[in-house]
Amino acid sequence: xxxxxxxxxxxxxxxxxxxxxxxxxxxxxxxxxxxxxxxxxxxxxxxxxxxxxxxxxxxxxxxxxxxxxxxxxxxxxxxxxxxxxxxxxxxxxxxxxxxxxxxxxxxxxxxxxxxxxxxxxxxxxxxxxxxxxxxxxxxxxxxxxxxxxxxxxxxxxxxxxxxxxxxxxxxxxxxxxxxxxxxxxxxxxxxxxxxxxxxxxxxxxxxxxxxxxxxxxxxxxxxxxxxxxxxxxxxxxxxxxxxxxxxxxxxxxxxxxxxxxxxxxxxxxxxxxxxxxxxxxxxxxxxxxxxxxxxxxxxxxxxxxxxxxxxxxxxxxxxxxxxxxxxxxxxxxxxxxxxxxxxxxxxxxxxxxxxxxxxxxxxxxxxxxxxxxxxxxxxxxxxxxxxxxxxxxxxxxxxxxxxxxxxxxxxxxxxxxxxxxxxxxxxxxxxxxxxxxxxxxxxxxxx
Amino acid sequence: xxxxxxxxxxxxxxxxxxxxxxxxxxxxxxxxxxxxxxxxxxxxxxxxxxxxxxxxxxxxxxxxxxxxxxxxxxxxxxxxxxxxxxxxxxxxxxxxxxxxxxxxxxxxxxxxxxxxxxxxxxxxxxxxxxxxxxxxxxxxxxxxxxxxxxxxxxxxxxxxxxxxxxxxxxxxxxxxxxxxxxxxxxxxxxxxxxxxxxxxxxxxxxxxxxxxxxxxxxxxxxxxxxxxxxxxxxxxxxxxxxxxxxxxxxxx
Numbered sequence: 175x176x177x178x179x180x181x182x183x184x185x186x187x188x189x190x191x192x193x194x195x196x197x198x199x200x201x202x203x204x205x206x207x208x209x210x211x212x213x214x215x216x217x218x219x220x221x222x223x224x225x226x227x228x229x230x231x232x233x234x235x236x237x238x239x240x241x242x243x244x245x246x247x248x249x250x251x252x253x254x255x256x257x258x259x260x261x262x263x264x265x266x267x268x269x270x271x272x273x274x275x276x277x278x279x280x281x282x283x284x285x286x287x288x289x290x291x292x293x294x295x296x297x298x299x300x301x302x303x304x305x306x307x308x309x310x311x312x313x314x315x316x317x318x319x320x321x322x323x324x325x326x327x328x329x330x331x332x333x334x335x336x337x338x339x340x341x342x343x344x345x346x347x348x349x350x351x352x353x354x355x356x357x358x359x360x361x362x363x364x365x366x367x368x369x370x371x372x373x374x375x376x377x378x379x380x381x382x383x384x385x386x387x388x389x390x391x392x393x394x395x396x397x398x399x400x401x402x403x404x405x406x407x408x409x410x411x412x413x414x415x416x417x418x419x420x421x422x423x424x425x426x427x428x429x430x431x432x433x434x435x436x437x438x439x440x441x442x443x444x445x446x447x448x449x450x451x452x453x454x455x456x457x458x459x460x461x462x463x464x465x466x467x468x469x470x471x472x473x474x475x476x477x478x479x480x481x482x483x484x485x486x487x488x489x490x491x492x493x494x495x496x497x498x499x500x501x502x503x504x505x506x507x508x509x510x511x512x513x514x515x516x517x518x519x520x521x522x523x524x525x526x527x528x529x530x531x532x533x534x535x536x537x538x539x540x541x542x543x544x545x546x547x548x549x550x551x552x553x554x555x556x557x558x559x560x561x562x563x564x565x566x567x568x569x570x571x572x573x574x575x576x577x578x579x580x581x582x583x584x585x586x587x588x589x590x591x592x593x594x595x596x597x598x599x600x601x602x603x604x605x606x607x608x609x610x611x612x613x614x615x616x617x618x619x620x621x
Numbered sequence: 622x623x624x625x626x627x628x629x630x631x632x633x634x635x636x637x638x639x640x641x642x643x644x645x646x647x648x649x650x651x652x653x654x655x656x657x658x659x660x661x662x663x664x665x666x667x668x669x670x671x672x673x674x675x676x677x678x679x680x681x682x683x684x685x686x687x688x689x690x691x692x693x694x695x696x697x698x699x700x701x702x703x704x705x706x707x708x709x710x711x712x713x714x715x716x717x718x719x720x721x722x723x724x725x726x727x728x729x730x731x732x733x734x735x736x737x738x739x740x741x742x743x744x745x746x747x748x749x750x751x752x753x754x755x756x757x758x759x760x761x762x763x764x765x766x767x768x769x770x771x772x773x774x775x776x777x778x779x780x781x782x783x784x785x786x787x788x789x790x791x792x793x794x795x796x797x798x799x800x801x802x803x804x805x806x807x808x809x810x811x812x813x814x815x816x817x818x819x820x821x822x823x824x825x826x827x828x829x830x831x832x833x834x835x836x837x838x839x840x841x842x843x844x845x846x847x848x849x850x851x852x853x854x855x856x857x858x859x860x861x862x863x864x865x866x867x868x869x870x871x872x873x
Contacts (some may be wrong), residue, residue: 585715
């Protein structure tokens, strides 16, 4: 490949960007080459996000930019057997699990391809069998520069997973993303495309875990396409280790009368930047976005939601609960855009942060950009410590201070936990969550 | 021995002196009513007795069952048998009503060296008290006071009181914001709690509640001091003549 080589300014590129370019130059051309060229060209022109990028101001990438990355190894099924402890759901549960290792789906043996109502294939296969379809899924939702890592993924993803939900699928599908490497400074670019056909229903859980000596830098991207009347519950759960860096770009396109319930849950990782870019393209589309962001020890969590109402009578509701202890930092920026013509659009943003230590920090910023009349848009953001009135009430009933505080921390997260409708997933997420809160033993006894 | 002995208690909130030398003694089995105009310090007195941290005690002492009450943490006061029925009970979504009741009862039992309550028996007890208070079944699954009307919140306070069986119940404006039927239910329960050992302090702006719970003593509080004390007939006189009469008499 040579397209990117012509782009000027190569000398000023950071080692990281140069290493991404080297990966790009080593890729075999495929059916979507023009799209990839465009994406890579843009990444090289823009460079990695820096201090001058408003949406990255709290998340400096200087250290990362100074490193060089090579492709994380594709792993064979024989070499990789994820330990049971990494599973979000118990083995006995009725779920279908698809394993992806460093972005490579292990399809032939790992999955029963007859999951009722779905069709599953690798993106490599899709690129050969229906390049036009793949191209349509990769079209950008917007011009936003925040999605630079999404562009990088588009240029560099080697393989990925395509799930088409064709009808009502009662069994939750778990995509277990395993990050693993036997050397430092590797990178993976996992990509997942999920299409819910008209009227289809499904729950899909993407669970990011790690195993082995080193964790690759993970630059994942997921695209959700909801056709008319489809209903999709999508979870992305980040549960990597403190050494790891994860960039995840999620975009969602919703057609008429579709309903998406999206959960973003950060329980692990050293640095996690998770973006959600949403487009309600037709009337009646409905989004419920729930975020549960847990800052623990030195963790840095940066979430950006951009929700766009582009049609009349669309609705979105965002509920974000951030909690930060130790020296962690949690950032949540949410923006709702109502296009001209999107009359009767309704949006709600409820962002709340709970600080559990004097050295932790939370920043929440809800934004609204309205270009239509007759809309109902509400937003609220609050960050603070435990509510003194609630605490006193519990103490006045004889509960000791530690129990009272623990109860209130748990209650703070309750709204998002209660919205999770897969009981086993909820229970597994709660278990993992509890270990990162004060008084885990006490919390366990409360469940 | 007096159950509660307040000696020249003074307190301030956010730098403002609210209580200015309160003297009050409550004996076992007695019902006292503390009345007074808005802003006289009634609620502050209740909160100070329960141990609210942002109310600063600037002088005086309080003895409860022979112990120095002011030296006890709020949770210790509760376990020792003091109960505050809040004027504005806070909503705590995510903390279940029944869970709180059970945790509260167990904390008290533990402090008394008693074993934890049996979960099954406990639920039976709660259901029985709920029936007495005419509280609907959905209460069991809801968060503390979550989405409750003003009257429901007050009934929940009394339900908690019935489960915890305090030695001293301080009920802050329990009758305000409830309808006549609820008032009768609440009064009946408060009367049922009272025995030779247990006492009740009613903090109330209106005389209405005192038609149903007849106090042994009535005290009129104004500007952080008790201006006048008397028997139940004082409440009726206040109803007839208003607070200005007492305040005026004192000034004169």
